[in-house]
Amino acid sequence: MPTEALPLLKKRRKPLNSFILLVALIVLVYYTLVGIWPFLYNIWLTFRKTDLLTEDKWIGLSNYSYMFTDPMFWNSLLHNAYYLGVMVLVGIVTSLIFAALIYRTKGIARKIYTAMFFAPVVTSMVAVSLVWMLLYFPKIGMFAQIISALFGVSRDKLVFLQGTGSALLCIIIMDIWRDTGIRTVIFLSGMDEIPDSLYETARIDGATQLRQFFKITIPLLTPQLVFIAAVYSINAIRVYVPIYMMTGSPPGGPANSTRVLTLHMYLSAFYGQRFGYGATISMVMFVILFGLVILEIRAFQQKWEY
Amino acid sequence: MKHLRNVLLVALLLLAAFSLWAQKAIPEPKSKVKLDWWYQDWSGGINWIKEYVPVFEKKHPNVAINVIPISFNDLYAKFIPSIAQGNEADILFGYDEWVVGKDVSKLFTPLTPTLMTKEEFKQYIYTPPLKNVTAKDGNIYGVPAITGANAFGFAYHKDLFQAAGLDAGKIKSWDDLKAASKKLSVYNADGTIKRSGVLFTYTEAANALLDMIQMQGARDKVFNKQANTWNFNIPEAKKALETFKWFVDNKTFDPQSGDYATSFPNKIGAMLLIGPWNVGTAMSQSPELTVGFILMPPFPTVKDKLVLGSVVSYATYFASKRLKGDKLNGALLLLKEIMTNPAEYADIPFYKKPPYWVGAICLKKYIDELAKRPADKMNEFAQTALTATQKGLPAINTLETRISEPILIRDVIHPEMMNVFLGKKSVDEALSYMTDYLTKQEKQLAQ
Numbered sequence: 120m121p122t123e124a125l126p127l128l129k130k131r132r133k134p135l136n137s138f139i140l141l142v143a144l145i146v147l148v149y150y151t152l153v154g155i156w157p158f159l160y161n162i163w164l165t166f167r168k169t170d171l172l173t174e175d176k177w178i179g180l181s182n183y184s185y186m187f188t189d190p191m192f193w194n195s196l197l198h199n200a201y202y203l204g205v206m207v208l209v210g211i212v213t214s215l216i217f218a219a220l221i222y223r224t225k226g227i228a229r230k231i232y233t234a235m236f237f238a239p240v241v242t243s244m245v246a247v248s249l250v251w252m253l254l255y256f257p258k259i260g261m262f263a264q265i266i267s268a269l270f271g272v273s274r275d276k277l278v279f280l281q282g283t284g285s286a287l288l289c290i291i292i293m294d295i296w297r298d299t300g301i302r303t304v305i306f307l308s309g310m311d312e313i314p315d316s317l318y319e320t321a322r323i324d325g326a327t328q329l330r331q332f333f334k335i336t337i338p339l340l341t342p343q344l345v346f347i348a349a350v351y352s353i354n355a356i357r358v359y360v361p362i363y364m365m366t367g368s369p370p371g372g373p374a375n376s377t378r379v380l381t382l383h384m385y386l387s388a389f390y391g392q393r394f395g396y397g398a399t400i401s402m403v404m405f406v407i408l409f410g411l412v413i414l415e416i417r418a419f420q421q422k423w424e425y
Numbered sequence: 426m427k428h429l430r431n432v433l434l435v436a437l438l439l440l441a442a443f444s445l446w447a448q449k450a451i452p453e454p455k456s457k458v459k460l461d462w463w464y465q466d467w468s469g470g471i472n473w474i475k476e477y478v479p480v481f482e483k484k485h486p487n488v489a490i491n492v493i494p495i496s497f498n499d500l501y502a503k504f505i506p507s508i509a510q511g512n513e514a515d516i517l518f519g520y521d522e523w524v525v526g527k528d529v530s531k532l533f534t535p536l537t538p539t540l541m542t543k544e545e546f547k548q549y550i551y552t553p554p555l556k557n558v559t560a561k562d563g564n565i566y567g568v569p570a571i572t573g574a575n576a577f578g579f580a581y582h583k584d585l586f587q588a589a590g591l592d593a594g595k596i597k598s599w600d601d602l603k604a605a606s607k608k609l610s611v612y613n614a615d616g617t618i619k620r621s622g623v624l625f626t627y628t629e630a631a632n633a634l635l636d637m638i639q640m641q642g643a644r645d646k647v648f649n650k651q652a653n654t655w656n657f658n659i660p661e662a663k664k665a666l667e668t669f670k671w672f673v674d675n676k677t678f679d680p681q682s683g684d685y686a687t688s689f690p691n692k693i694g695a696m697l698l699i700g701p702w703n704v705g706t707a708m709s710q711s712p713e714l715t716v717g718f719i720l721m722p723p724f725p726t727v728k729d730k731l732v733l734g735s736v737v738s739y740a741t742y743f744a745s746k747r748l749k750g751d752k753l754n755g756a757l758l759l760l761k762e763i764m765t766n767p768a769e770y771a772d773i774p775f776y777k778k779p780p781y782w783v784g785a786i787c788l789k790k791y792i793d794e795l796a797k798r799p800a801d802k803m804n805e806f807a808q809t810a811l812t813a814t815q816k817g818l819p820a821i822n823t824l825e826t827r828i829s830e831p832i833l834i835r836d837v838i839h840p841e842m843m844n845v846f847l848g849k850k851s852v853d854e855a856l857s858y859m860t861d862y863l864t865k866q867e868k869q870l871a872q
Contacts, residue, residue, distance in 0.1 A: 168869075168870075168872060170505055170527065171505060171506060171509040172505055172508060172509045172527075172531060172532065173527040173528045173531050173532065174527070176872075178872055181869065181872060185865070185869050188865075189865075190858075190862070191836075191862075256683055256687065257681050257682065257683045258681075258682075258683075259693075273615060273617070274613075274617075275613070275615070275617035275618075278681040281680075281681035281682075281683060282681065282847075283843075283844075283847055283849055367684045369628065369831070369835030369836060369839060369840070370498070371836075372839075372840060372843065373680075373681075373840070373843050373847070374840040374841070374843040374844045374847065374849065375836070375840045385502075386831070386832070386836060387832075389501070389502035389503075389506070390501065390502065390829060390831035390832055390835070390836070391828070391829050391831070391832040391836075391866075392505060392829055393870075
């Protein structure tokens with residue numbers, strides 16, 4: 120029997136192998152063209168002074184030395200760090216609260232709440248940014264009027280996107296609001312997986328609901344917490360659209376108070392026509408993002424035991 | 426001797442005849458061609474060009490023009506990269522400062538001698554705007570048509586002026602401007618500004634700062650081309666920035682009054698320092714508004730010394746270098762029509778219908794026509810175009826920096842001015858930052 124089956128298997132494997140090879144080759148070519156080649160080209164650009172068309176010159180490490188002494192680069196990096204800190208921390212806390220509240224509801228109410236929180240997630244970031252920009256209009260915008268009416272704050276102080284101290288925070292709040300739904304759904308699915316028996320045992324032992332939340336729910340949501348922290352850290356480093364859309368012309372204002380790395384890279388490359396310098400900033404972003412991705416992978420590979 | 430003179434005369438006549446023939450040498454396309462025209466998407470401009478395209482197409486039925494509006498930011502960002510990739514539009518709208526210091530012969534189709542000779546070109550277009558679109562070989566690669574967004578003057582709401590009993594025509598100095606802005610400002614009960622007398626919310630304030638420094642004769646002090654250095658730590662720069670700060674300190678300008686595109690049409694400000702284009706934009710976005718324009722007065726203490734365009738900005742039309750055959754002919758015909766029959770093109774915003782335009786124009790023949798035009802064929806906008814061109818173009822004094830306008834103006838000078846307006850930095854701190862940052866970048870670009 121084995122002696123008869125072997126040639127048949129061999130015959131079948133041949134076309135299968137060439138098909139796999141063909142598919143692998145297509146993927147490899149595609150990946151080389153859209154992944155590896157641009158990456159290598161980007162590294163090459165970091166050593167050049169070029170506008171891509173009329174000028175192309177080797178300048179060694181000049182772009183790197185310029186970048187490390189560029190105050191706008193450090194300013195942008197600081198803004199990214201601030202974005203990351205607030206976005207991850209406040210984003211996780213608010214979503215956890217909403218998830219815990221929705222978890223207590225049942226049936227149709229739960230579905231309605233989930234859908235309600237999820238709706239902004241599927242809305243275009245450009246559209247959301249434009250609407251929030253109007254809501255944030257200084258002094259006479261809707262938010263200014265509401266806050267002024269409710270808390271008696273002088274409308275003159277409610278400048279939102281026009282304030283150097285408040286503009287970035289306003290954008291982060293919008294971004295947190297927009298993605299609250301997806302984080303809440305992830306936490307909800309995590310909560311659904313926690314066995315009821317754990318809560319029952321805790322209740323018998325006299326644990327309060329708050330204690331149950333901190334001693335059972337939070338620890339058992341660690342995989343979700345790590346996932347969300349990692350994904351939103353990456354998003355905070357890559358953030359671009361809301362800042363570009365909401366800070367008008369010039370983007371990153373007022374007074375560069377909302378300039379982040381992606382914007383600094385874009386403006387340097389396309390506005391300044393310094394593609395070499397833009398590529399250099401993108402390399403730093405790559406290193407940061409690569410570090411975060413490694414952390415994310417490690418977090419996922421870790422086996423959680425309780 | 427007489428024979429030689431006759432030969433020379435005949436040769437000159439032949440040359441003249443040849444140049445006339447050369448001018449008429451662009452043939453009509455044999456078959457129908459469709460040309461894409463990337464055009465900056467601002468309401469007044471798009472309305473204008475959409476009015477003009479049918480006029481051109483009627484005269485050249487084999488050429489169809491497809492105007493593609495693109496926002497300033499996107500247009501600038503894709504201008505050079507798209508040419509590098511070979512996917513730019515057939516005809517391109519751009520500002521000449523985008524190609525400062527570049528070899529334009531690598532970017533666009535040469536217009537001389539195909540369209541006409543260099544000398545003839547200069548009969549139709551003023552010489553200063555041709556500087557950046559002329560290659561090292563002397564050939565010209567673009568048609569500068571109008572002045573762009575430099576600090577040209579102040580758009581103002583006529584009804585607010587009338588209500589305050591002000592006559593815009595009498596504003597001839599910065600002192601007049603300060604007095605008017607004070608009179609036009611409206612305050613809330615708590616003393617905060619409800620309506621600013623003047624708005625400096627857009628980047629023209631940064632352009633104006635440079636112009637003001639130049640008006641005081643400090644051109645060589647603020648920028649040294651040979652040494653690639655900037656120096657704002659000079660009394661002239663301080664005086665210029667303090668002139669702007671006066672409006673904040675005296676509560677006639679609220680720097681946090683929001684984006685000019687919303688705040689000015691909504692009358693959160695009575696005047697707006699802006700380039701010539703905002704009148705058209707305001708009128709097309711809010712047709713109920715009646716907006717006028719005041720030319721920028723000379724700097725305080727400086728008599729009649731107008732300087733415009735420290736950072737030059739001419740809206741220019743280019744033909745793609747990829748164009749061949751009928752498409753090339755179609756594009757050249759369009760550019761030639763704008764140059765040689767400018768009234769058909771320029772009268773649309775300057776005279777015929779709103780949204781009106783004000784400001785200097787690079788088309789010499791049009792200004793010649795305006796200068797001879799009877800009063801009943803003029804309006805205040807055509808009159809402003811005439812005055813602005815005659816006064817403004819000779820006053821253009823570009824700083825020959827390697828730093829692009831969006832970086833110089835939008836990234837560095839304007840944000841620093843905002844820092845001063847918002848009280849985040851002192852005048853000296855902001856000027857010192859500008860000096861260091863721009864010098865560092867200028868030196869790197871000069872490598």
